[in-house]
Amino acid sequence: METVLKATGVNKFFYEPEEFHVLKDINFEVEKGEFLTLMGKSGCGKSTLLYLLSTMDTDYKGEIVINNYKVTGRKQNELAAFRNEHIGFVFQFHFLLPEFTALKNVMLPAEKLGKYSRSEIEDRAYEKLKMLDMQDFAKKLSSKLSGGQAQRIAIARALINDPTIIMGDEPTGNLDTTNTQIVFEILKELSGHKGQTIIAVTHDPEFAHKSDRIIEMKDGDIIKQ
């Protein structure tokens, strides 16, 4: 199998309010098409690790390679372009741009990518919204959506550019069991048939156990792969 992500000797420190070793020599690999879940107690460093992998946080030691592209040490502009094309991120709390409609929120990353025409982008956005059963809310202002609805829009947004890796920080944290089930099925489908890789942080053991592999963390260490 093809390796899509490789982290070698990743260490991270926080210096405020005092020096704190959050991630301690993290080493792991993820294969293409794998559905990986990250588990561990609150505060053990899951989100921190995910931000490093997402290329948004560049302040760490060690090396991260994604899709045979070494992201460590790259310039902000290069990382932004890479992120745009290869990484879809779902935040722990849904974050949508409040002035834009749900549809526009989903479309923006694709418009930035500039690979498709406007009408194609709109079609694709509708397609993603339909997958999450949110097509009826497309024209609604995103600030007027409920927490769970917004979360599903955020997931659709993460999928719009068909990224190599979809990262989720508790992507189903705000959803009821039905919708959690739907999201799980979608992610499963994406990893299985389309070969997209999923890395999701979760506190939901049931969700985790249905995934391909669980990485368990404790106090900044990986204790079980």
Added chain:
Amino acid sequence: MSLIVNLGIAKTHLLSKKRQTLVAMMGVTFGIGMYLLMISFMSGFNEYLEDTLLSATPDIHIYNDIKSDFSRSILDEISDSNEVINIIHHPKPKNITPNIHNPKQIIADIKTFDNVLAVSPQLSSQVFYNNGPVQLNGSINGVNILEEAKLTGLYDKMKTGRIEDLLKVDNGILLGHGLATKLNASVGDLVTLASPQGTSMSFRVVGTFQFGLGTLDNVRSYVSLKSVQQLLGKDNQYITDIDIKMKDYTNAKSLAASFGSKYAYKADDWETANASAMISINIRNVMTIVVSFTLLVVAGFGIYNIMNMTIQNKLKDIAILKAEGFAPNDIMQIFLFQSLTIGFFGAILGLILGYLMSCGVWNLPFPKNEFISITHYPVTFHVRHYVFGIVFGMLTTLIAGLMPSLKAGKIDPVAILRG
């Protein structure tokens, strides 16, 4: 491509906060509007004053500045000063005439200069004007009226009568408007003038003129050169002043200096003659620039504040956009475009406001006074002031918007997304 997306985001931001956008624009509008009002009014006033002063003063004025130092004796010239010392006690001047000698040669010589447009020899004197019981102190200028008209633009200053009649009518006179009013004299009336020597002559009024400056209109009158020579009992070569108009009056200063040393008479340029007025014009210019600059800079600070506030409120959105793959430059563009839009429309509205306010001031009646005769506040409408306003307005918003926008581009998304 990226730019279009960024502009779209900026537009949505602006439109979703209409009130804030409008308030920010009003800051610029007010600043530019006030700047325009200020500069239009001040330059209007200055130009009016400069124009009247310029038309009332010759570009160069040559005259005989009577010396009061008589301590040197003509004996010094002929005796050897090493052996003899000449001392003069109680010198008393006698028969000193204030006229210019050799006027014909001097005038002919002045006319050879390229930059000289017109030369007007004059004979001026203090006189008393009598019309019935009214007796007024004033001055009379004997001139070649056609040359003088070229110098002062007298044709445009005539209130009644015609300049040419001065040539036709025997002993005609053109009276200053204020003088005519005080004498209660109008075209066709006779006025009697008395010279300091006691001789008197009657003149028939053929017209009145108004320069707009009380100091002139209340005292001056024009007659032919010959008439004054006759009044004073002088020969037909006797003149006291030579007034010169130049093609380019900005060169007057240097030319006046060279005339002064060449002919050995005093030669004043218009700036020296109007030194005090020029100082006040300069001070007004400096004040106008300072106040205008302040107004525009304050408008810039307004934009700076509002952009900082906007960005502070949009930290989350910036972090999301960055997570989606928008680069620091994209974020910078989004916010810079917002401030430039505010600056542009604010400046356009400012131009309109400034224009309307200038029109308003232009229509205000000017308080009546003795010294300047204008009915309305003088206001200029120069395109360059408006161009400068919009360029400077855009420039301040560019600078004021650039700093917060660059800062927005550098925001660390992780710190914000963690909450």
